[in-house]
Amino acid sequence: MAEHHARLGVDIGGTFTDVVLEIGGDRFSTKVLTTYAAPEDAIIDGMHQVCAKAGVSASVISQVIHGTTLATNALIERRGAKTALITTSGFRDVIEMRTESRFEQYDLNLNLPEPLLPRQARFTVTERVNARGDVMIPLDLDEVDQVIERIAEAGYDSVAIGLIHAYLFPDHERMVRERVAEKLPHLSISISSEVSPQMREYERFNTVVANAYIKPLMASYLGRLEGRIRDEGVEGQIFLMHSGGGIISLESAAEFPVRLVESGPAGGAVFAAHIASRYNLDKVLSFDMGGTTAKICLIKNKTPKTSRVFEVARTYRFKKGSGMPISIPVIDMVEIGAGGGSLAQVDSMRQIRVGPESAGSEPGPACYGRGGDRPAVTDADLIMGKLDPENFAGGSIQLHPEESRQALDRHIGETLAMDSVEAAFGLAEVVDENMANAARVHAVENGEDLSQYTMIAFGGAAPLHAGRLCEKLGVERLLVPPGAGVGSAIGFLRAPYSFEANRSVYVKLSDFDPAPVKDLLSALKDEATAFVRSCDATSPILHEFKVYMRYKGQGWEIPIELTEAQAMSPDVATFEARFEEDYTKLFGRPVAGMDIEITVWSVNATTPPEKVDPIDVAAGGAAAEAMGSRPVFDPNQAAFVDAAIVHRDAMAVGQYAQGPAAITEAETTIIVPTSRMAICQPDGCIDVIVKGDAG
Numbered sequence: 001m002a003e004h005h006a007r008l009g010v011d012i013g014g015t016f017t018d019v020v021l022e023i024g025g026d027r028f029s030t031k032v033l034t035t036y037a038a039p040e041d042a043i044i045d046g047m048h049q050v051c052a053k054a055g056v057s058a059s060v061i062s063q064v065i066h067g068t069t070l071a072t073n074a075l076i077e078r079r080g081a082k083t084a085l086i087t088t089s090g091f092r093d094v095i096e097m098r099t100e101s102r103f104e105q106y107d108l109n110l111n112l113p114e115p116l117l118p119r120q121a122r123f124t125v126t127e128r129v130n131a132r133g134d135v136m137i138p139l140d141l142d143e144v145d146q147v148i149e150r151i152a153e154a155g156y157d158s159v160a161i162g163l164i165h166a167y168l169f170p171d172h173e174r175m176v177r178e179r180v181a182e183k184l185p186h187l188s189i190s191i192s193s194e195v196s197p198q199m200r201e202y203e204r205f206n207t208v209v210a211n212a213y214i215k216p217l218m219a220s221y222l223g224r225l226e227g228r229i230r231d232e233g234v235e236g237q238i239f240l241m242h243s244g245g246g247i248i249s250l251e252s253a254a255e256f257p258v259r260l261v262e263s264g265p266a267g268g269a270v271f272a273a274h275i276a277s278r279y280n281l282d283k284v285l286s287f288d289m290g291g292t293t294a295k296i297c298l299i300k301n302k303t304p305k306t307s308r309v310f311e312v313a314r315t316y317r318f319k320k321g322s323g324m325p326i327s328i329p330v331i332d333m334v335e336i337g338a339g340g341g342s343l344a345q346v347d348s349m350r351q352i353r354v355g356p357e358s359a360g361s362e363p364g365p366a367c368y369g370r371g372g373d374r375p376a377v378t379d380a381d382l383i384m385g386k387l388d389p390e391n392f393a394g395g396s397i398q399l400h401p402e403e404s405r406q407a408l409d410r411h412i413g414e415t416l417a418m419d420s421v422e423a424a425f426g427l428a429e430v431v432d433e434n435m436a437n438a439a440r441v442h443a444v445e446n447g448e449d450l451s452q453y454t455m456i457a458f459g460g461a462a463p464l465h466a467g468r469l470c471e472k473l474g475v476e477r478l479l480v481p482p483g484a485g486v487g488s489a490i491g492f493l494r495a496p497y498s499f500e501a502n503r504s505v506y507v508k509l510s511d512f513d514p515a516p517v518k519d520l521l522s523a524l525k526d527e528a529t530a531f532v533r534s535c536d537a538t539s540p541i542l543h544e545f546k547v548y549m550r551y552k553g554q555g556w557e558i559p560i561e562l563t564e565a566q567a568m569s570p571d572v573a574t575f576e577a578r579f580e581e582d583y584t585k586l587f588g589r590p591v592a593g594m595d596i597e598i599t600v601w602s603v604n605a606t607t608p609p610e611k612v613d614p615i616d617v618a619a620g621g622a623a624a625e626a627m628g629s630r631p632v633f634d635p636n637q638a639a640f641v642d643a644a645i646v647h648r649d650a651m652a653v654g655q656y657a658q659g660p661a662a663i664t665e666a667e668t669t670i671i672v673p674t675s676r677m678a679i680c681q682p683d684g685c686i687d688v689i690v691k692g693d694a695g
Contacts, residue, residue: 006060008050009489010043011264012068014360015291015341016460018486019046021054021061022493028053029486031460031667036362039070040225044232059233065492067241067263069292070221071214075116075261075312075324080213081157081188085117086147086176087205088164089124095205103321113322116209121156123147125176131506133168144176148183160212162192162205167504170197188215195256196327198600199504203309203327210312210326211258218257222250239497239535241267244329245304246498246606249535259328261312262335264488265295269304269331271491272456275481277302277612278683285439285453286333287469288487289462291341292358296439297333298446298453305446306559307332308502308548308600329500329604334442338434340378340461341365344427346415354431366407367399375411377431377461379404380424384633385640386464386671388664425633432465436472447586450475458487463670467659467688468635471673478676482684485667497539498606499531508552509596512572520601521545521567528605539607548600549579551591557599558582567603615682621654624680632660634674641674651680658691
């Protein structure tokens with residue numbers, strides 16, 4: 001083994017913490033229950049386990065790459081630091097007024113989510129910058145000092161500074177920061193012109209508030225984690241996965257923790273993109289289902305789709321607009337409360353509802369025997385025969401079917417006059433249909449037809465449900481890669497070092513001036529490159545240029561990609577042609593005679609992606625040897641069928657298993673529906689296709 005190449009990937013999820021060690025050409029992985037009070041405990045436990053499997057000490061680890069839901073959870077659960085906002089006079093209530101759009105137009109009792117900070121935690125100072133970046137009213141420093149005194153008296157731990165149009169003129173924010181740091185040096189400070197230098201004050205203010213709100217918590221956690229890892233003898237570098245699908249340094253993560261929101265799911269999308277490259281697939285639906293949530297992402301041309309705004313903590317049945325917008329670069333995905341631990345109930349209309357509340361790891365689903373008494377998705381999977389109670393999580397967790405039956409009977413069966421199997425079937429169908437609907441909506445919003453896509457499924461619960469999901473969506477091919485149970489953690493080890501810098505500068509094509517455009521893009525390129533160089537001093541760096549454009553008068557923009565040559569030698573005709581080309585792809589035709597506007601400029605610096613060797617797909621040979629059988633519930637027949645049990649490790653390249661079958665491994669189980677068959681590919685992927693498609 002080449003010990004100096006040992007790398008550790010760690011993903012903290014809502015239920016499990018996944019740990020993967022790659023050393024030489026070998027991979028060792030484990031899943032341990034997440035320890036909420038001290039998340040680093042589960043990481044150290046998992047690290048010990050994988051090092052023991054590899055027969056090495058932790059000191060050989062040269063690199064640790066970590067992604068976490070801690071930032072997301074702190075925002076959802078409202079358990080961040082005591083935070084104050086300093087903003088421009090007259091804009092105190094922006095984060096409460098939101099954009100005044102109604103995400104449910106006809107609901108007369110609509111309740112908007114509460115802002116992250118109450119009104120008494122929001123302070124104003126006299127200053128004003130206009131939309132061109134000109135100072136209309138200078139900053140009143142005496143008033144700033146008075147605000148600082150009030151903040152000190154109230155005992156705040158963190159301060160967010162968000163002034164109007166600061167993305168164009170950041171000097172006032174910097175002056176306020178210097179004043180706060182001078183008088184209250186113990187406070188954590190975040191300014192919007194660094195956290196999210198983009199137009200639209202609601203999104204920008206909300207993002208800087210979110211950053212300030214979780215900054216002390218994440219700084220404390222990252223400091224403890226680094227200390228614990230160093231105590232184990234690990235001297236290698238520690239990096240964090242960010243929401244845009246790249247890796248940043250520990251220091252950058254502590255300064256901009258809001259960029260860690262969705263870092264775990266981003267790792268999963270990188271993992272799926274890596275598999276897509278190996279199979280030369282241009283249209284992939286990434287399906288990541290863990291213990292708490294399910295994440296669905298479209299991957300086109302081996303690259304996950306990205307966005308610059310996403311929502312955390314949607315409060316209205318996961319409806320767009322009902323959450324907390326965070327304006328940072330992020331892999332675009334839909335996330336719903338449908339994981340293995342998602343809890344079910346019967347609502348007032350006698351319908352089964354699943355999620356978003358989750359049993360997590362404490363106490364976990366009823367079948368864990370840790371005190372949970374409400375039915376979760378895992379309980380339904382167990383009763384339907386998808387799981388082996390003696391061999392869950394590699395045998396580390398004993399499951400209790402009787403506990404599942406009692407929970408299903410008590411909370412669903414008695415109300416709806418169902419037995420435990422019918423209740424489990426109903427629960428599973430609801431959660432599968434929820435996920436299918438989320439995928440359909442996401443595809444429609446992006447103008448895509450999912451029947452042309454291949455699904456790549458990973459996460460501990462995804463292989464249990466992916467086959468059924470493919471049937472519902474009309475997807476004919478499903479790939480379940482090796483290590484699927486810990487896919488996001490593996491994705492961390494595949495991710496490049498990257499950072500995206502963006503800036504809002506309003507430009508009309510009718511007023512286009514190439515010189516300042518080139519200067520702006522060059523400055524963004526230098527900023528993004530400097531971040532990457534702080535992590536990697538030697539690798540070549542690639543640059544991706546993007547501008548967000550719209551017709552004059554439209555409310556939102558579309559992203560337009562440019563080559564480096566187009567960006568560094570900007571030409572108005574090229575910008576117009578690229579916009580009309582992409583606008584036509586999305587909406588069918590361009591709009592003649594309308595001026596075009598650019599609102600946001602973006603440059604992503606990234607190290608080259610890991611080289612991927614394509615594989616020769618096996619079409620199917622001999623049948624894999626079954627190690628017995630067990631009854632598994634078939635939703636299409638609404639009855640149990642005899643499913644062959646096949647050990648994944650025992651399947652040779654080209655061997656196939658006809659559905660119904662359960663392909664088992666330590667971290668998950670692949671359920672092959674009756675309509676499908678599964679073939680083992682040369683890289684270890686299980687290729688699930690419609691019967692009759694082989695060859």
